[in-house]
Amino acid sequence: MDAPFFFHALKVNEEVCIGCSHCMNACPTEAIRIWRGKAVIDENQCIDCGECHRVCPVNAIYVDQDEFDTIFNYKYRVALFPSVFIGQFPDEIKASQVYKTLLEIGFTHVYEVERAVEILNESILEYQEDTSREHPIISSFCPAIIRLVQVKFPSLVDNILKLGTPSDIAAQFYKKKLIDKGIAKEDIGIFYITPCAAKIAAIKSPVGEEKSVVSGAINLNNLYNRVYRKIKEGNPDNTIEAEPTELYDFEILWTLTKGESSRVNGRALAIDGIHNAMEFLEKVENEEVTGIDFLECRACHEGCAGGILNPQNRFLIVERMQDRVARNREKGGNITPSGINNYKEYLKRKLPLGEVVPRSMMMLDTNMAEAMKKMKLAQKIETQLPGIDCGACGAPTCRALSEDIVKGNASLSHCVFVQKVLMKNGEINMDTAFAIIDKIWGEQRVVRGSLKKNNEI
Ligand code: SF4
Ligand code: SF4
Structure with a gap:
């Protein structure tokens, strides 16, 4: 058999699988078969959406991830995390405690990736100015959706927005910033704290890029437990100070449903849930729906708040993120210009993606x-x-x-x-x-x- 197209983060533990076929019936790309009483995933058809993981009654589907200790392979260890990470913590735990605890447990730098959204948003609006592009433009934010288009809707690959994601920009920014401070490239480890398996797959085998600038992906659920436990133990290290990154309201909400589509030009729709996305993309492919300028599709319900590696309920996460926005507004919403803007032109040059090729699922x-x-x-x-x-x-x-x-x-x-x-x-x-x-x-x-x-x- 040819080498699989993609690295996959989701694997079946044969010892645990009882061959119930729930995953086979839930998989949107028909990637699973039952053979000798066990689930088998076809690596060329799987898009790492995580639906199989959600439905498995015995947790036989696991996420192949980087161990936390791999961060110590680097002298400088950057935690890049999405806003949904802060959204996991109960109200009594402040963002500043989370930032500080990440430093206490081993990272040397922490950065919330949504601080890069302003640059991305500006770039998307510029991208939209070229009216000769295929419409609707399909957001490239969700890696499971990019792969879904590649394997199931090959005729729509040219519609994919050929720009990277906030985490790509944040990673490029932090790496460049440290290099400019005189730190050797090989000493810098950039780790993305991921709420989903698709992002792990995207880091290990990126689409439209040769190699990701991110060194590894840490399971958000595992890191949450580590940070939460440390905060609850008490004994904070008072020599460490950390100020949370300031974010604009639209940056905090970017990864949630409608976060992106509400900030682009023209008629834009937001679809969440992999099966909803498939149904809608079918209509687009068959030209049953037309006149849409931008399509924000996310594999998970409620966007990244619904990722399979989030320990908390997605509705509570959304509520907490909206509360954070409300608190920002109470404070007047004044955001100090961020250091990332000093690198804007450099980052914009790094943002375009290469070709995204169809991966016909027929195979x-x-x-x-x-x-x-x-x-x-x-x-x-x-x-x-x-x-x-x-x-x-x-x-x-x-x-x-x-x-x-x-x-x-x-x-x-x-x-x-x-x-x-x-x-x-x-x-x-x-x-x-x-x-x-x-x-x-x-x-x-x-x-x-x-x-x-x-x-x-
Ligand atoms: S991750 Fe998604 S595409 Fe892959 S086997 Fe599971 S359900 Fe199917
Ligand atoms: S849902 Fe879980 S137990 Fe059932 S066949 Fe799939 S992997 Fe095996």
Whole structure:
């Protein structure tokens, strides 16, 4: 098999997986199959949206992340964190305590990435001035959405906004700032505190960039526990002082639903939730909806507040972030110009993304002519399947099974309905049928004795 297109942050722990197929049915890109009673993720179709992680009843899907201690590989350790991180903490814990505690536990510098939003917002408005661009412009903010477009809506890749994200800008800024102070590049470690798995994947295998300037991604949930515990233990280190970054209201709210779309020109819509985004992108692709200038799509409900690595409830996070905005307004909303603006022109030059290529999810063959032949064959096979998408074959839909068949990963006999026909025609016997079921669902998944006798049916 060819090397996978992307690094993936979500993995299945086979020891824990019970083969219940909940993840298979929830996956928006049909990336999961059940094989020998375990979930298997097709790396070329997975977009790291985290839907499988949300629905797994036994936590068999885990996030492959950088360990906290990797920060100590660097002399200068920068924590870049999104505003939703502050939104996790209860009201009695102030932002200044969070900043200070991050320094106490090992970071040498802390920076809230939304301070970079002002520069990004300005760049998006300039980008929109070029009216020859494909419309709607699809925000590049959510890495799971970029990958969704690549694998499911290849005809829309040119619509993706070819500008980086606030965390890209913040990382570039901090690195340059430290280098300008005379610090050696190799001594600087920039760590993004992530609320989602897609961001980890984006850092490890960025789209539209050769290499991310971010050195690693730390799970927000783990870091929250570490910081919260330290604050609750008391004994703060009084030699350390930290002032929270001042943010404009729109910067605080940027990562939430409507945060971005409310700050661009023209008709802009905000869609959250991966399945909602898919439904809407389908309409865009089929030209059922037109006249939209900008589309903010986020894989998670409520934007980054809904990320799978947030320890707190997304609605409470949103409420806390809105309270922070209200407090800003009470103070008059005066923001001191930030040091990042001294680097504005430099950062704007770094902002454009390279080409974003389609990654057709069919993946039937690397040769286009062969792929077309296989697609036609898959369509023919699909007509012989019952079309009820029962999932008993270990694939989420009859169409997915027909694609697996032409890829050589399955056979028609995996369909339980086809098995009946084959048995009736004497083409397979009962033992073969059971062997197929065992291969998909694992041995002894089905009771073999008399159900009548054993269970008094
Ligand atoms: S992360 Fe999303 S795309 Fe990947 S397997 Fe899970 S549900 Fe499917
Ligand atoms: S949801 Fe998926 S990973 Fe979790 S137990 Fe069920 S089959 Fe396994």
